[in-house]
Structure formats: structure tokens, C-alpha cells
Amino acid sequence: MYKSIKQQQLEQRILKLLSGKALKTAEWLFTNPELQAGQEYANIVSIKRLGFNDHGPVHMRKATLNAIKMFNLLNQSGIKMNLEKEGAGNADDSLTAVILASLLHDLGMAITRESHELLSIQLAIPYIDTVLNTLHSENEIVLKTAIRSLAIEGIFGHMATHKIHSLEAGLVLIGDGSDMEKGRARIPTMLSSQTRVGDIHRTSASAIQKVKIFKGQEKPINITVEMNASVGFFQVEEVFFPKINISPVKPYIELYAGVTDREMLRYL
Incomplete structure (x- = not known):
């Protein structure tokens, strides 16, 4: 599985910031060849067919890195994420949702630009479910459902065309937007x-x-x-x-x- 030097560097930076389930989630997504192919093809369609900018592996990792930085700053300031405030999970669970959404949010660009966030959700769900089933037992269905819902909300809202309500999804939105260098x-x-x-x-x-x-x-x-x-x-x-x-x-x-x-x- 070929990865550019830039992509490898971003992955290393991301992994150094993580622990627990969030770390395992990123490691699993980074080593999945099918996902890598999907992200690369999204970039081909975005750049060569549609004439847009980067929407591939590097962009999705930059968006993820930005979202993690902001998550950590909020956490250090004592700001609780929605999962924790609502009693549905902890900070690690929230960060897991943020990582899932950030690394999968542009998969739909492999199909088209219009409503690609909705297409991304369809393409992302198998990856989300596999990761959550790997991390959690059958008895943790409520927690899995909460993380899954937040990840989907993050993908759904990343274009700022749909109203979102969680801090987790809000981080995905801004993490995506801040990749504009x-x-x-x-x-x-x-x-x-x-x-x-x-x-x-x-x-x-x-x-x-x-x-x-x-x-x-x-x-x-x-x-x-x-x-x-x-x-x-x-x-x-x-x-x-x-x-x-x-x-x-x-x-x-x-x-x-x-x-x-x-x-x-x-x-x-």
C-alpha cells in the first residue's frame, strides 16, 4: 500500500497525539488498503475530473489533525464534549467519533461533488461499524450507537449546509475548513x-x-x-x-x- 511522504508524516503526527480507543481507531483506518484506495480515488475524481482541490488522503489527515488539536485544547480547558455531558460516553469516545468522521468525510467525492457528504455517509458506515464492533463488546450497544451517530453527524455537517448540534461534529466541520493552505x-x-x-x-x-x-x-x-x-x-x-x-x-x-x-x- 503506497503512501506519499506527506501522508506518512501526517499519520505519524496524528498517532503521537492519541491513546486508548482513539489511537486504535486511527491505526485501523490507516492500515486498511480498501479505505486507502477509496480516499485516493476520491482525490482523482476531485482533481482530474472535477477540477477541485485536494480531497484525498492528505486532506482528510490534515482535517483530522486540526480537529484533534482543537479537541485537546477544549479538553485542557475543561470543556466537556456532548457525549460526556449527556452521560453517553467519555472523552476518548468523543475523540473516536471525531477521528472516524474526519478520516471518512470526503469519501463521497469518489462519486460526485453534489451532496457528497450524504454519499460519504453511505461509504463510511461499513468502516465505522467494523471499527466500533472491534472496540466494543455486544453489551456496549448503546455506546456504539452514540459514537456511530456522532461520526455520521460529523460527516453530514462538514459542508456547513446542514445544521449540526454537537461539539464533536463542530470540530470536524472546522477541522475540514482549516485545511486551506x-x-x-x-x-x-x-x-x-x-x-x-x-x-x-x-x-x-x-x-x-x-x-x-x-x-x-x-x-x-x-x-x-x-x-x-x-x-x-x-x-x-x-x-x-x-x-x-x-x-x-x-x-x-x-x-x-x-x-x-x-x-x-x-x-x-
Whole structure:
């Protein structure tokens, strides 16, 4: 099973942040050749057939890494996830759901862009069920059902076109949206030099240099978007900010964006 150097590096970074069931979940998904093939084909369709940016193994791992970082910051600040608040599970269970959703959310791109989140759910369910049946006994059906539901909600809501209500799903949404650094649009830009309608998205994405996630001063999470040109504000204001705005995690986020070496503009 071939994996790019970038993918391998991301997997190593993810695994170092995990333990317990969350770690076992990531390890199982990372070593499944059928899933790898599905993620790679989603990228082929996204880039070569549809002309979109990266929606494959690297993107799904970047989204996962971002979601884990934010989960840890919330956890360190004493913010309980919905599973724990509702008495249905613990933090490890919540993180397991976040990882399942983040690593499977774009499988539907192997079919089409339109409503791909719904198609992703159908393709993801066999993987979700296999992982949960491996981790839990038959007597833990309530817990399995809760984790499964959260994972599906995370996939369902990652496009910000459907209302979501859990912090877990909200992390998946923002983790996905925060993968907007210039490298994600590199291959589509190389493959197509013709100007076309919608290229402002590609141009603005190419201006994003770095998305940093770390502990905030006033809130648990600080997300800072650094760009090399002001066109990058389009990506922040038209794509990323709407995702944060609809996410249940919004109250815990500080969002800054600006051109490198200039004053950062605060959105939240």
C-alpha cells in the first residue's frame, strides 16, 4: 500500500497525539488498503475530473489533525464534549467519533461533488461499524450507537449546509475548513492554466501561507490564518468564517487573519 511522504508524516503526527480507543481507531483506518484506495480515488475524481482541490488522503489527515488539536485544547480547558455531558460516553469516545468522521468525510467525492457528504455517509458506515464492533463488546450497544451517530453527524455537517448540534461534529466541520493552505490547491493549479469562473477560490487559497491552531488568550482555541496577499481574505471570509459561524464550537474560538508581518484582523 503506497503512501506519499506527506501522508506518512501526517499519520505519524496524528498517532503521537492519541491513546486508548482513539489511537486504535486511527491505526485501523490507516492500515486498511480498501479505505486507502477509496480516499485516493476520491482525490482523482476531485482533481482530474472535477477540477477541485485536494480531497484525498492528505486532506482528510490534515482535517483530522486540526480537529484533534482543537479537541485537546477544549479538553485542557475543561470543556466537556456532548457525549460526556449527556452521560453517553467519555472523552476518548468523543475523540473516536471525531477521528472516524474526519478520516471518512470526503469519501463521497469518489462519486460526485453534489451532496457528497450524504454519499460519504453511505461509504463510511461499513468502516465505522467494523471499527466500533472491534472496540466494543455486544453489551456496549448503546455506546456504539452514540459514537456511530456522532461520526455520521460529523460527516453530514462538514459542508456547513446542514445544521449540526454537537461539539464533536463542530470540530470536524472546522477541522475540514482549516485545511486551506496553499499546498491544497497546488495540483489543480498545475493541471489547469486557463482562467475560468470560480478561480477566485483557487487564487485566494494559494495566498494562504499558514493556518496555526494553538491556545487562545481569552478563549480555549486560537486560529490564526497567515497569508502573503490580501486576496486570501476571500478564502477566510467566504469559506472559512461561515463554517466557524455555524459550528457549535464557535464560542470557544478566537479567529485572526492577515498578511504576514502586518497587523492581524480579529474576526472572533
